[in-house]
Amino acid sequence: xxxxxxxxxxxxxxxxxxxxxxxxxxxxxxxxxxxxxxxxxxxxxxxxxxxxxxxxxxxxxxxxxxxxxxxxxxxxxxxxxxxxxxxxxxxxxxxxxxxxxxxxxxxxxxxxxxxxxxxxxxxxxxxxxxxxxxxxxxxxxxxxxxxxxxxxxxx
Amino acid sequence: xxxxxxxxxxxxxxxxxxxxxxxxxxxxxxxxxxxxxxxxxxxxxxxxxxxxxxxxxxxxxxxxxxxxxxxxxxxxxxxxxxxxxxxxxxxxxxxxxxxxxxxxx
Numbered sequence: 550x551x552x553x554x555x556x557x558x559x560x561x562x563x564x565x566x567x568x569x570x571x572x573x574x575x576x577x578x579x580x581x582x583x584x585x586x587x588x589x590x591x592x593x594x595x596x597x598x599x600x601x602x603x604x605x606x607x608x609x610x611x612x613x614x615x616x617x618x619x620x621x622x623x624x625x626x627x628x629x630x631x632x633x634x635x636x637x638x639x640x641x642x643x644x645x646x647x648x649x650x651x652x653x654x655x656x657x658x659x660x661x662x663x664x665x666x667x668x669x670x671x672x673x674x675x676x677x678x679x680x681x682x683x684x685x686x687x688x689x690x691x692x693x694x695x696x697x698x699x700x701x702x703x704x
Numbered sequence: 705x706x707x708x709x710x711x712x713x714x715x716x717x718x719x720x721x722x723x724x725x726x727x728x729x730x731x732x733x734x735x736x737x738x739x740x741x742x743x744x745x746x747x748x749x750x751x752x753x754x755x756x757x758x759x760x761x762x763x764x765x766x767x768x769x770x771x772x773x774x775x776x777x778x779x780x781x782x783x784x785x786x787x788x789x790x791x792x793x794x795x796x797x798x799x800x801x802x803x804x805x806x807x808x809x
Contacts, residue, residue, distance in 0.1 A: 578808055581770065583790030642809050644769050655769065657781035 556585040556699030558692070563704065564593025566608040566636060566648075568613065573597070580658035585699065588655065589692050591665035594704075595672070598664060598679050603649045603658045607633040650679070656682035663687045663695070688702040710736035722797070722804050726761075729801030737799050746799070747786045750787055753779050754800040767805045 557579050561572035572588065579586045596602040610616055610623035610632050622628065637647065646654060656662060664679055666688040676686060687695070705724060708717045715728040721737075723729055734754065738746050746754075756778045760768040770793050774781045784792040793805045 572807055580785070581791055581793055644771055644807060646771055650771075654774070656780050658770075658785050694806070 554579075554582075554700060556587075556696075557587060557702055558587040558696035558699055559702045559704065560589045560591060561594035561597060561658060561704055562592045564596050564606070565613075566606050566633065567613065568646075568704075569597045569606060569648060571595060572702075573648070573655065574645070575704070576660050577651065577655050577658065580655065580660055586655070586658075586660035587692075587695050587699075588660055588662045589665060589687075590594060590663070591668050595664060595668050595674075597648055597663060597681050598652060599674070600678060603652065603680060604647070606648055608636050652682050653695055661695075663692065664678050665689075665692075718803075720804060723801040724803075725759075726801050734799050734801065739798065741795055745770050749779065749783070750796075750799075753784065753787060753796050757796055757800045757802060761800075761802050767802050768791070769805065769807055771809060776788075783789065 556573075559572050559576050559579075561569055563569070572594070576586050576588050588597050596606055607629045608616075610618060610629045611620050613623070616623065616632065616634075618628075640647075645651075648675075652662070662683045664674075664683055664686045666686050668674075669686050705716050706719070707714050708721065709715075710733045713728070713730060713733055715733060718724050721740075723733075724780045735746060738750075743750075753773065756773065756776065757768055760766070760772070768776070770781060770784055773779055773784060779787060784796075788795040797803065797805055
């Protein structure tokens with residue numbers, strides 16, 4: 550039998566609901582299997598841990614081929630809000646929590662959350678801008694140290 | 705279908721050791737499965753989770769998710785991971801004599 554996966558470090562680099570959710574689902578799912586989890590938020594993926602933004606993440610209706618919607622329709626006012634609300638309703642039915650609750654759930658489950666130093670500097674953010682579940686702001690080197698001995702998943 | 709004997713009770717299980725017939729479940733079987741999963745003993749907090757899961761399963765045919773358990777007030781997410789280390793939903797479901805949870809959350 551193959552060795553079981555014991556540890557994963559997941560990078561969430563993309564914004565929007567469709568960018569953030571896959572990493573969150575994989576992180577929570579890993580904890581449910583007893584796998585040690587580190588989550589590293591970088592670039593626009595960081596919206597998921599910024600207090601002011603985490604509850605307002607929308608799904609992209611423009612430039613998102615997965616929406617099966619012509620971009621001309623996607624630019625209409627309210628289109629992204631409507632798609633987001635529909636997606637949120639479906640997810641609630643499937644018992645998938647909204648982003649802030651998901652972050653809390655993963656942290657309570659023992660996952661450790663980190664923010665990327667380069668992005669923090671670029672967007673001029675401070676530790677106080679992040680939700681309390683964020684353990685610390687770390688650089689790439691530290692991320693690799695923390696990830697040692699496990700698998701790295703980039704989303 | 706594999707059989708498994710716990711003490712003097714024989715139960716039907718699937719390939720991963722989950723009971724396939726809940727009517728065969730007893731508290732003694734639960735304690736034996738727990739011991740197999742590495743639990744020293746099941747305390748009142750464990751039983752509260754197990755009984756709630758069984759009640760939910762009886763009512764709507766689904767093994768409740770961690771989120772559902774958390775929201776129901778039976779045990780918080782943190783408590784669930786402390787009570788059932790290494791996979792609360794899976795382990796609690798197996799001890800409770802229920803099938804393996806199917807959801808991703």
